[in-house]
Amino acid sequence: MINKLGIIYRAFGSAKLAIFLFFALALTSIMGTVVPQGLSPEKCRSLYSSGLYSFLDFFDIFDMFHSWWFTVLLGLLAVNLIVCTVTQFRRIYSVYLVPGRGIDDDTVFQSSQFKKSYRSDKGLSEIEGQSKRLLKSLIGRPVSVRRGGSSYLFAEKGKYSRLGVVFVHLSVLFILAGSLIAAIWGFDGRMTIVEGETSNRVFLSGEGHAVMLDFDIRCNDFTVDFYEKGVPKEYLSDLSILEKGKEVLSAPVRVNHPLRYRGLKFYQTTYGVAQKSYFLVKVRNKRTGEETLMKMGMMEKVPLPGAEAQLAIGEFRPDYQGRGPAVLGVLFEEGKPHRMFWIRKEGMFEKSKEDGNFTFNLEDFKRYYYTGLRVTKNPGMPLVWDGFLLVLIGFILNLFFAHERIWVRISDLKEGCEISVAAGSSKRREVLEKKLHKFSRKLGLE
Amino acid sequence: MNDTYIVSIVTFIYFFAAFFYLISLVFRKRFADGAASALLFSGISVHTIAIIVRWVRSYQLGIGHAPLSNFYESLVFFSWAIIFVYLIIMRRYKSGLIGIVASFFAFIILAYASLSGQVADHIQPLVPALQSNWLISHVVSSFLAYACFAISFGASIFYLISPRVSVLADRKLWDEITYKMVSMGFVLLTLGIITGAAWADRAWGRYWGWDPKETWSLITWLIYGAFLHARLVAGWKGVKMSIISILGFLAVIFTYLGVNYILSGLHSYL
Ligand code: HEM
Numbered sequence: 001m002i003n004k005l006g007i008i009y010r011a012f013g014s015a016k017l018a019i020f021l022f023f024a025l026a027l028t029s030i031m032g033t034v035v036p037q038g039l040s041p042e043k044c045r046s047l048y049s050s051g052l053y054s055f056l057d058f059f060d061i062f063d064m065f066h067s068w069w070f071t072v073l074l075g076l077l078a079v080n081l082i083v084c085t086v087t088q089f090r091r092i093y094s095v096y097l098v099p100g101r102g103i104d105d106d107t108v109f110q111s112s113q114f115k116k117s118y119r120s121d122k123g124l125s126e127i128e129g130q131s132k133r134l135l136k137s138l139i140g141r142p143v144s145v146r147r148g149g150s151s152y153l154f155a156e157k158g159k160y161s162r163l164g165v166v167f168v169h170l171s172v173l174f175i176l177a178g179s180l181i182a183a184i185w186g187f188d189g190r191m192t193i194v195e196g197e198t199s200n201r202v203f204l205s206g207e208g209h210a211v212m213l214d215f216d217i218r219c220n221d222f223t224v225d226f227y228e229k230g231v232p233k234e235y236l237s238d239l240s241i242l243e244k245g246k247e248v249l250s251a252p253v254r255v256n257h258p259l260r261y262r263g264l265k266f267y268q269t270t271y272g273v274a275q276k277s278y279f280l281v282k283v284r285n286k287r288t289g290e291e292t293l294m295k296m297g298m299m300e301k302v303p304l305p306g307a308e309a310q311l312a313i314g315e316f317r318p319d320y321q322g323r324g325p326a327v328l329g330v331l332f333e334e335g336k337p338h339r340m341f342w343i344r345k346e347g348m349f350e351k352s353k354e355d356g357n358f359t360f361n362l363e364d365f366k367r368y369y370y371t372g373l374r375v376t377k378n379p380g381m382p383l384v385w386d387g388f389l390l391v392l393i394g395f396i397l398n399l400f401f402a403h404e405r406i407w408v409r410i411s412d413l414k415e416g417c418e419i420s421v422a423a424g425s426s427k428r429r430e431v432l433e434k435k436l437h438k439f440s441r442k443l444g445l446e
Numbered sequence: 447m448n449d450t451y452i453v454s455i456v457t458f459i460y461f462f463a464a465f466f467y468l469i470s471l472v473f474r475k476r477f478a479d480g481a482a483s484a485l486l487f488s489g490i491s492v493h494t495i496a497i498i499v500r501w502v503r504s505y506q507l508g509i510g511h512a513p514l515s516n517f518y519e520s521l522v523f524f525s526w527a528i529i530f531v532y533l534i535i536m537r538r539y540k541s542g543l544i545g546i547v548a549s550f551f552a553f554i555i556l557a558y559a560s561l562s563g564q565v566a567d568h569i570q571p572l573v574p575a576l577q578s579n580w581l582i583s584h585v586v587s588s589f590l591a592y593a594c595f596a597i598s599f600g601a602s603i604f605y606l607i608s609p610r611v612s613v614l615a616d617r618k619l620w621d622e623i624t625y626k627m628v629s630m631g632f633v634l635l636t637l638g639i640i641t642g643a644a645w646a647d648r649a650w651g652r653y654w655g656w657d658p659k660e661t662w663s664l665i666t667w668l669i670y671g672a673f674l675h676a677r678l679v680a681g682w683k684g685v686k687m688s689i690i691s692i693l694g695f696l697a698v699i700f701t702y703l704g705v706n707y708i709l710s711g712l713h714s715y716l
């Protein structure tokens with residue numbers, strides 16, 4: 001029984017499993033980038049033949065990163081990592097970290113990376129004193145012990161750098177645990193609030209239902225700035241948080257500068273012109289000279305008087321090319337392709353004025369923006385950040401620090417003594433080699 | 447002077463560096479090797495100036511930002527990173543052969559950036575999502591990682607063809623360079639993914655969203671992770687390792703280019 005458990009334990013800790021999982025995750029992820037993820041079932045059905053659709057749907061390929069089998073792969077990686085990390089830590093602990101281990105171990109003088117022995121006619125205690133001082137300046141304060149006729153010295157530095165790999169592996173576990181927590185207890189949704197209005201309704205992504213926050217958010221104001229070419233440069237919502245109707249906090253929220261409140265984060269993501277905005281457009285029929293004033297909302301087609309034509313407003317700019325407010329008109333005329341042009345108070349822009357049967361003026365408008373916010377709650381986040389930090393610490397330990405060790409055994413002979421030196425380094429052997437030369441030179445052995 | 451003009455000069459410097467490395471290889475002339483290294487040192491200095499000039503120019507245009515925010519700028523930085531990484535390891539490996547790989551890659555990338563009509567080289571304003579300091583650290587670490595992978599790719603190719611090409615006979619060297627560059631690249635790529643996650647968290651409200659670009663960076667990371675464990679833990683050797691390293695670099699290329707041209711996603715700026 002114990003034996004079988006041992007076999008299973010070793011299987012889960014094996015490097016072969018790790019390599020298999022690396023490749024399995026990579027290959028399946030490729031599929032997840034080729035097949036679009038997270039679309040609605042109708043959309044997916046329209047993209048593939050019905051046979052292929054059912055096949056892909058059966059294996060949850062349309063949302064494969066959240067499918068049971070992908071989760072199982074990640075879970076296996078986690079188990080693999082736990083077993084590896086425990087095994088590795090125990091090995092590192094018992095070989096390198098147990099204090100005082102192996103000071104008087106004679107085998108190192110045969111098995112180490114570097115080994116040498118010398119003779120000296122000086123006495124044991126003289127050599128011992130000198131060696132201690134030298135080791136201290138080269139590596140670190142040595143520990144010593146006497147056994148039989150010999151004195152053993154051992155000095156090391158950077159032993160904790162051996163833990164770098166352990167930290168790297170632990171970090172992945174932290175990140176996996178953090179995402180698991182987020183998947184269970186977190187949420188991710190969106191809310192829209194029209195300028196001047198208040199809301200507490202968050203629509204959850206994917207699932208299509210809403211949750212109500214137990215506080216309210218008011219959008220006091222929304223502003224957007226454009227570059228000259230009409231690309232948005234910055235947009236900003238001025239939000240207030242209301243607890244039981246009382247304002248407790250007021251803050252601007254911009255892209256890249258979210259607001260945190262009670263474990264939630266509010267991100268500026270989109271904006272638009274709200275439905276309740278209206279635009280008064282004066283239409284003049286060039287042929288008949290007839291003028292009409294039309295009250296229009298965003299994105300709704302309004303029939304033009306006396307013609308088989310409709311106008312819609314597709315966009316609003318507070319300041320179009322430095323020439324004041326303008327709306328983008330879209331004109332649909334019977335039997336013609338639709339036309340788009342910008343309409344200002346003074347009329348249309350020059351080049352669109354001549355053609356067509358109508359002219360338009362933006363007489364007046366009342367414009368309300370809505371702000372689109374992403375609202376997230378992610379209780380796994382601290383673990384994920386700690387994981388990120390841990391992997392960096394691990395890499396720094398692994399790259400920039402070496403574990404260097406030097407053993408010295410000084411044995412009393414009838415005349416003088418015999419000095420054996422052994423040493424090892426977890427990397428950068430050249431550095432250690434130089435130190436060893438210095439050691440033996442200063443002792444007068446080379 | 448205009449930075450795009452300076453970049454076209456640098457393109458030629460890298461071309462001549464590759465040429466001199468080739469001469470040194472074919473005719474075994476030491477002076478050619480020295481000349482090539484000197485060209486690379488001057489090339490990267492001028493290259494750095496071009497990047498700074500562009501940075502300053504963006505401020506003069508009133509849309510100031512680090513020159514790391516569109517495809518053209520990323521190509522210019524990528525080739526800079528390749529030469530930079532090569533110059534760091536050059537002394538250690540004393541192999542002009544890797545110099546051919548580095549200067550040739552840098553040349554091809556710059557030539558594509560300057561000459562291809564598809565790459566817009568004017569300075570563009572930054573949309574709000576890109577206005578973040580995380581972006582700079584993200585791009586710098588990712589492209590330094592890509593540079594290491596490019597060099598390891600070259601070394602792996604040399605490893606595979608070395609039995610047929612006598613000047614490449616030192617297989618151990620190619621194996622060593624492949625491994626060293628993959629380990630360095632893996633650390634930098636990890637840093638790149640982390641800073642990218644931090645940026646995505648601030649800009650989009652999630653640190654990871656299985657966007658095709660993100661997923662491909664993970665695929666790349668997994669392949670190189672498999673490389674390191676296959677070598678360090680499972681003791682794989684030789685041809686198998688070269689093949690994994692080549693697969694890894696193909697994934698790098700796909701993460702960088704393929705995702706934009708073939709798949710679509712949020713990262714379509716770069
Ligand atoms: C996503 C998960 C993993 C990551 C990011 C990772 C990362 C690393 C890194 C960066 C190293 C150090 C390489 C070097 O020194 O250059 C390493 C070493 C190692 N990994 Fe992993 N690893 C992962 C999973 C695993 C798993 C599942 C195992 C279990 C078999 C494992 C076993 C080992 C061992 C035994 C070493 C030590 C090699 C040595 O002593 O030099 N790793 N890993």
